[in-house]
Amino acid sequence: MSALTESPAWQALGKHFQAISGLHMRELFAADPGRSDVMSIEACDILLDYSKNRVTPTTLKLLIDLALQAGLPDRIEAMFNGEKINVTENRAVLHTALRNRANTPVIVDGEDVMPKVNSVLERMGNFCNAVRNGDWLGYTGQPITDIVNIGIGGSDLGPLMVCEALKAFGHPRLNMHFVSNVDGAQIVDTLRKCHTATTLFVIESKTFTTSETLTNAHTARDWFLRSARYESTIAKHFVAVSTNAKAVAEFGIDTNNMFEFWNWVGGRYSLWSAIGLPIALYLGRQHFLDLLAGAHEMDQHFRHTPLERNMPVMMALLGIWYVNFFGAASHVITPYNQSLHRLPAYMQQLDMESNGKSTDMNGHAVDYQTSPIIWGETGINGQHAYFQMLHQGTQLSPIDFIASIENPSTLPRHHTILLANFFAQAEAFMRGKTEAEARGELLAAGIEGEQAERLLPHKIFGGNRPSNTLLLGQLDPTTLGALIALYEHKIFCQGVIWNVNSFDQWGVELGKQLAKQIQAELDIAAPTQSHDSSTNRLINFYKQRARNG
Numbered sequence: 302m303s304a305l306t307e308s309p310a311w312q313a314l315g316k317h318f319q320a321i322s323g324l325h326m327r328e329l330f331a332a333d334p335g336r337s338d339v340m341s342i343e344a345c346d347i348l349l350d351y352s353k354n355r356v357t358p359t360t361l362k363l364l365i366d367l368a369l370q371a372g373l374p375d376r377i378e379a380m381f382n383g384e385k386i387n388v389t390e391n392r393a394v395l396h397t398a399l400r401n402r403a404n405t406p407v408i409v410d411g412e413d414v415m416p417k418v419n420s421v422l423e424r425m426g427n428f429c430n431a432v433r434n435g436d437w438l439g440y441t442g443q444p445i446t447d448i449v450n451i452g453i454g455g456s457d458l459g460p461l462m463v464c465e466a467l468k469a470f471g472h473p474r475l476n477m478h479f480v481s482n483v484d485g486a487q488i489v490d491t492l493r494k495c496h497t498a499t500t501l502f503v504i505e506s507k508t509f510t511t512s513e514t515l516t517n518a519h520t521a522r523d524w525f526l527r528s529a530r531y532e533s534t535i536a537k538h539f540v541a542v543s544t545n546a547k548a549v550a551e552f553g554i555d556t557n558n559m560f561e562f563w564n565w566v567g568g569r570y571s572l573w574s575a576i577g578l579p580i581a582l583y584l585g586r587q588h589f590l591d592l593l594a595g596a597h598e599m600d601q602h603f604r605h606t607p608l609e610r611n612m613p614v615m616m617a618l619l620g621i622w623y624v625n626f627f628g629a630a631s632h633v634i635t636p637y638n639q640s641l642h643r644l645p646a647y648m649q650q651l652d653m654e655s656n657g658k659s660t661d662m663n664g665h666a667v668d669y670q671t672s673p674i675i676w677g678e679t680g681i682n683g684q685h686a687y688f689q690m691l692h693q694g695t696q697l698s699p700i701d702f703i704a705s706i707e708n709p710s711t712l713p714r715h716h717t718i719l720l721a722n723f724f725a726q727a728e729a730f731m732r733g734k735t736e737a738e739a740r741g742e743l744l745a746a747g748i749e750g751e752q753a754e755r756l757l758p759h760k761i762f763g764g765n766r767p768s769n770t771l772l773l774g775q776l777d778p779t780t781l782g783a784l785i786a787l788y789e790h791k792i793f794c795q796g797v798i799w800n801v802n803s804f805d806q807w808g809v810e811l812g813k814q815l816a817k818q819i820q821a822e823l824d825i826a827a828p829t830q831s832h833d834s835s836t837n838r839l840i841n842f843y844k845q846r847a848r849n850g
């Protein structure tokens with residue numbers, strides 16, 4: 302057994318689980334009418350109601366014990382203070398410094414990083430103003446109308462998700478495009494919608510070595526030069542965001558047109574850095590600063606609120622309760638705002654790339670589950686697709702319901718219908734439908750006797766399916782910033798308790814190495830023999846067909 306599973310807090314939770322796993326939330330609500338008053342937290346214009354979880358006050362106390370046993374408060378301070386908590390890469394983890402609107406010094410290797418953070422923000426702001434005002438002109442003297450972000454993973458999902466989420470705040474002249482896939486279909490389709498004279502390419506890559514991004518960037522450059530002809534025009538149409546100035550220069554982008562960030566910013570935590578440039582271009586400097594301010598406010602809440610009133614901490618602990626004690630393999634993210642439709646995809650990288658680990662910080666194999674599978678869709682669409690399984694299937698999948706009270710982009714009648722569904726689903730998952738209720742409904746519909754008995758088992762809902770409800774005041778830059786930071790910190794807390802490094806991603810390397818080798822093999826006609834028989838056969842089958850085709 303590992304130190305975690307042997308620990309007193311873990312053992313106590315295991316015993317407690319045996320005692321209460323049979324309890325139904327209906328009973329818990331009936332026994333305590335004030336349950337949701339106690340089991341809710343308000344911060345940063347977000348209300349978290351976590352009362353529809355299979356917990357009692359004792360569960361919460363034991364979960365807090367688990368967090369204390371893991372030394373969570375010290376780990377939180379270590380992250381904010383710039384300690385090198387990403388031990389496998391010997392790096393600090395300071396996405397919080399990027400949005401440190403209080404501007405208090407944050408020291409890494411003896412240097413305050415805030416002056417350079419502020420200087421890049423300043424340059425980003427000036428550049429965005431010029432593009433948005435129409436002062437930044439393309440090679441024929443026209444203002445920019447289309448912005449194409451080329452990047453993948455953390456250099457795509459954050460900017461894409463935020464630009465979609467805050468479309469209501471977007472600049473009316475600017476069309477945003479995001480190209481991540483190396484499947485040429487995506488860039489071809491995008492370029493078809495753009496004109497060279499009015500398109501700005503933002504090439505985003507932390508490492509500037511990512512093959513998908515560089516391939517797409519070269520294709521964009523070739524397309525551009527076919528019309529613009531002179532290399533000197535590139536400066537007006539290509540900018541880069543990276544930590545690797547050398548590789549940016551080698552690609553042919555003037556480093557004056559490069560916006561820098563640093564190795565203490567993880568890719569999936571980078572939207573607050575210059576990787577947020579497409580966001581700032583689309584929404585404007587002030588809205589980008591508002592996004593940072595919202596995240597900063599959540600950082601303050603996270604850092605300074607006692608654990609039992611701390612929103613990210615409580616969400617982390619509830620997640621652990623289901624993953625490790627109920628054996629839940631997955632966790633569902635269901636935004637009820639259409640504009641948050643890329644949030645589940647964003648959360649997949651944030652959570653699974655952070656905590657999808659089976660080796661702990663000491664290099665030992667873990668003997669407990671870590672990151673759940675994160676999945677989801679907009680809630681309304683999910684209701685008409687996979688919610689059947691969530692209501693009556695055999696798997697327990699806790700759900701996060703997310704909606705905003707106000708939504709600038711929706712029509713009032715639509716919003717009422719949307720929110721009615723949002724409230725109803727969380728209630729339905731909690732209470733279910735008893736046999737007596739189902740029987741009563743059948744009777745009311747005039748279905749009796751044998752037919753009623755046959756249908757009855759299918760009409761029963763067990764309920765007792767847990768969910769968190771997150772109600773945002775409105776979906777604006779500030780609140781979205783806070784919401785994203787909330788999940789970042791939730792994931793961090795879970796990583797601390799699971800004792801994994803949430804900030805490396807070695808698991809993505811093997812596939813990249815093999816792809817490089819196979820790419821070289823695909824370029825030669827001779828059959829491949831260097832792999833296992835399945836891989837050889839697939840490659841050779843492909844080669845033969847591609848040659849004949």
Ligand SMILES: O=P(O)(O)OC[C@H]1O[C@H](O)[C@H](O)[C@@H](O)[C@@H]1O
Pocket residue numbers: 453454455456505506507508509510511514568569654806809
């Ligand atoms: O920004 P880049 O260096 O191009 O990396 C893009 C993405 O690819 C990598 O493989 C990682 O899995 C991601 O964490 C990263 O965000």
